[in-house]
Amino acid sequence: MRLCLLGDSIAAGVGSTRREDTLGPLLATRLRQAGHPVDLTVHAVPGARSADLRAQVRRAVAGSVDVAVVVIGANDLTRFVPAHVGAQQLHDAVADLREAKAAVVVATAPDLSVVAHVPPALRDVVSAVSRDYAEAQQRAVIKAGGVVAHVERAVTSLFAADPSLFATDRFHPSAAGYRAIAEALAPAVEAAAGLHA
Template identity: 55%
Template sequence: MDRSALRLLVLGDSLGSGTGAARPADALGPRLARALGEGGFDVDLHVLAVPGAVSAGLADQVRRALPLSADLAVVVIGANDLARFVPAEQAATALAAAVTALRAVGTDVVVVPAPDMSMVPFVPPALRALVRGACAVLQQRQSDVALTGGATVAPVAAEVARAFSADPALFSADRFHPSSAGYARIAEVLTPFVLAAARARRDDAAA
């Protein structure tokens, strides 16, 4: 591993691993790494996200992450907690533990709260308000524990939902996961938060 590079981890679920992207390079992690590269960083990327993971699964991912002594971790989690009706408090507690463990070894963390699942095409229109409300509850609890644990929160769910609702091509063929174009849109709105965290870490190291 190049110790001079910014060591970037992506933890979480299928959104973090890139399910639905046509090519590995189109997934979220590689897109964020390229954006950081364009921002002047050499990046050493490790994608530890696991498709289907709920927040409780972050514990195993963090155990794999700790030996890497990463500079920055992006945690994308919550969709499967919602799909499997995991209580928001239970999911948030697991996220809090992951953030605490990463911060304890000096890794900066950007948490991407759960997506707004009401945008998924097969959610019946009559249920979308209910689904949106459940998502908002989890997003708020995730944001609270992330901030308390010293992480940065990237509140991109609403902007992503508007984009996906307006353009069906942002979904892959399964009409659930993003397509390559969808990942491009997610990376676009997420990049400013990740880049800001990387720059803040660099500035702190230089001070």
């Protein structure tokens, strides 16, 4: 099974000191434990926005992909990309992956209000903007034939309560943070893998 990770620094594993504690290897291990032989490729690029997915999708399709996991949205939010623009770019990426017969699982934009750098007075606003962006992404993913894994629902409260889930830069996940995200992603990824068994 050809598993590809696409997207931004979270999909790439920035913040963890060991590769095996990043999303790709963690998800690949889960799939192997479920009986799937897995070939993992990570096309994600730190700093990527939804506009950058097109090039990543081209590389994934050229190398062949059965299950694609896309993590995108944080950099769109920090760069003030309008929700309808980023959502359309994500839609197109998912549609291209689906046309290549890949199952696609997307983790939408995180709730950036839990990041320590956000002033307390702005957290409600940042949370609302993050939620609106993720909802636009969700509609786009479903329209394109992908599946949304509601990672933010599962991990936002965990990250808000436990600083150890953040790396030393206080923005990216630590190894423990990646394990929490992988745990939230795993059911949707395992279901997608089952379609290709």
